[in-house]
Amino acid sequence: MPTTTTVPSRDLTRITLSVLGIGFLIAGSLWVLRPFLSALLWATMVVVSTWPLMLRLQGRFAGRRGAAVAVMTTALLLVLLIPLYLAVSTILGQSDRIVELAKELSTLRLPPPPAWLNGLPLVGEKLTDRWLALAALGPQELTARLAPYLRTALAWFAAQAGSFGSLVLNFLLTVAIAAILYAKGEAAAGQLRRFFRRLAGARGDAIVVLSGSAIRAVALGIVVTAVVQSAIAGIGLVAVGVPFAAIFCAIVFLLCIAQLGPLFGMVPCVIWLYATGSPARGTVLLVVTIFAQVIDNVLRPLLIKKGAGLSLLLIIPGVIGGLLWLGIIGLFVGPVILAVTSTLLESWISSGLGNEGPAPTAAVTATPRPTVLDGGGSVTPSS
Numbered sequence: 001m002p003t004t005t006t007v008p009s010r011d012l013t014r015i016t017l018s019v020l021g022i023g024f025l026i027a028g029s030l031w032v033l034r035p036f037l038s039a040l041l042w043a044t045m046v047v048v049s050t051w052p053l054m055l056r057l058q059g060r061f062a063g064r065r066g067a068a069v070a071v072m073t074t075a076l077l078l079v080l081l082i083p084l085y086l087a088v089s090t091i092l093g094q095s096d097r098i099v100e101l102a103k104e105l106s107t108l109r110l111p112p113p114p115a116w117l118n119g120l121p122l123v124g125e126k127l128t129d130r131w132l133a134l135a136a137l138g139p140q141e142l143t144a145r146l147a148p149y150l151r152t153a154l155a156w157f158a159a160q161a162g163s164f165g166s167l168v169l170n171f172l173l174t175v176a177i178a179a180i181l182y183a184k185g186e187a188a189a190g191q192l193r194r195f196f197r198r199l200a201g202a203r204g205d206a207i208v209v210l211s212g213s214a215i216r217a218v219a220l221g222i223v224v225t226a227v228v229q230s231a232i233a234g235i236g237l238v239a240v241g242v243p244f245a246a247i248f249c250a251i252v253f254l255l256c257i258a259q260l261g262p263l264f265g266m267v268p269c270v271i272w273l274y275a276t277g278s279p280a281r282g283t284v285l286l287v288v289t290i291f292a293q294v295i296d297n298v299l300r301p302l303l304i305k306k307g308a309g310l311s312l313l314l315i316i317p318g319v320i321g322g323l324l325w326l327g328i329i330g331l332f333v334g335p336v337i338l339a340v341t342s343t344l345l346e347s348w349i350s351s352g353l354g355n356e357g358p359a360p361t362a363a364v365t366a367t368p369r370p371t372v373l374d375g376g377g378s379v380t381p382s383s
Contacts, residue, residue, distance in 0.1 A: 036177075038329075039170055043177035045332045046076070047185060048212050049219030054182055069182040076175045080168070111135065116275045203347055207340050214315075214339040215332050221304030222319055222331060226256035228299060229292045233262050236288030240281040242269045252292075257331065259320050262292045314338045 030037070047054075050072065057068040113131035118124045137145065181188055189208075196204030230253035237245035252265040266289040273282035304315055315335050322334020 036173065039173040039177055041329060042174045043181055045215055045219075045329070046174070046178050047181040048215045049223075051185060052216075054185075065183060069179055072182055073175060073179045076178060080171050080175075114275070203344070207343070210339055210343055211336045214318075214336045217304045217315060218319060218332050218335050220306060221300045221315060222257065222259075224303055225296055225300045226253055229253075229256045229262050229296060232288060232292040232295070233266055236266075236285050236292070237269060239288075240273065240278075240285045242273070242285070256296070257328075258323055259316060261296065262289060266292070314342060 033040070054068050054072050057071055058065055061067040112135060113128050117131065118128040120127065134145070193205050193208045196208050198204075200207070230249050233252040234245060234249035237248055242248065248265055248269060252262045255265050256262060266285065270282050270286050270289060273279075273285060301312060304312065318335030318338040319331050320334075322330030322332070322337075324330070326333055
């Protein structure tokens with residue numbers, strides 16, 4: 001009697017409900033963690049970028065992890081406290097001047113245009129005429145013209161001040177999560193590697209390592225280079241006496257982070273120095289500007305290669321695209337996505353071609369033709 005084998009049938013309803021249940025749990029977990037996701041992402045980027053530094057500090061403290069974590073956490077807090085202290089002290093120090101400016105608004109008159117304005121190509125004459133038209137207005141008329149712009153600026157400032165509290169809270173939460181990751185970094189990294197190893201085997205483990213290398217490469221190559229360039233620019237601006245040097249230094253830092261270079265923030269200052277009759281100081285600042293621009297081409301590739309063996313063709317587009325897509329956090333996310341995608345694509349291509357023989361070459365070796373003997377046998381001549 002023949003034996004029949006029953007093939008297990010797939011329960012479509014059960015599979016569908018299981019997938020929906022897992023999706024609901026994932027979506028619910030993300031929704032619950034939504035207030036912490038930004039801080040968690042930032043803390044992960046910071047810890048991955050500075051992990052070698054923390055290990056060196058741990059070695060200096062005779063292997064005591066707690067002391068190293070305390071130093072790193074304090075350094076992160078100073079990143080917030082020092083600029084906040086400088087901003088508050090500057091506002092308090094200039095409070096009398098701010099009050100005087102507020103009183104002078106009622107008698108404000110625009111001075112005559114500078115002589116060099118009319119000499120600007122293409123737009124100089126139009127700007128001069130517009131300036132003269134505004135200068136001819138009385139204080140009340142000028143205040144009425146400026147009122148809409150002042151209201152817009154005050155509304156923007158109020159909105160930014162309103163979100164300042166949430167920004168500080170988010171930063172403190174980032175520091176707290178970073179401290180936990182510093183203390184338990186190996187365990188967190190081990191769990192993450194186990195998850196990706198279960199998901200994609202050895203290839204998933206390599207993805208985690210590659211992501212960490214990409215984050216560290218961006219932190220070294222992009223952020224450190226921007227800090228060096230803005231520091232050089234700041235020293236030059238202070239040395240030649242440009243007003244509001246700190247603001248221009250911050251602008252240069254943002255431009256360098258966006259891979260635009262310091263020129264757009266420094267060249268207006270150079271032009272202003274030449275236009276106001278300070279050619280010597282303008283020349284000094286021009287030399288500093290050129291040096292700050294050129295050092296990017298030397299320092300950034302060295303630091304990126306030190307952080308990870310990733311190509312600049314992946315890092316630079318990833319930084320710019322990620323910045324336009326996700327803002328500052330995109331600086332790290334963009335290169336990680338491109339690096340992981342490139343690695344997976346290369347691995348897929350290599351695995352697909354692994355069982356195939358080498359590609360045929362252009363030169364084709366002719367097949368030897370057998371030599372027929374009289375007896376009917378054949379002998380293949382040896383080469």
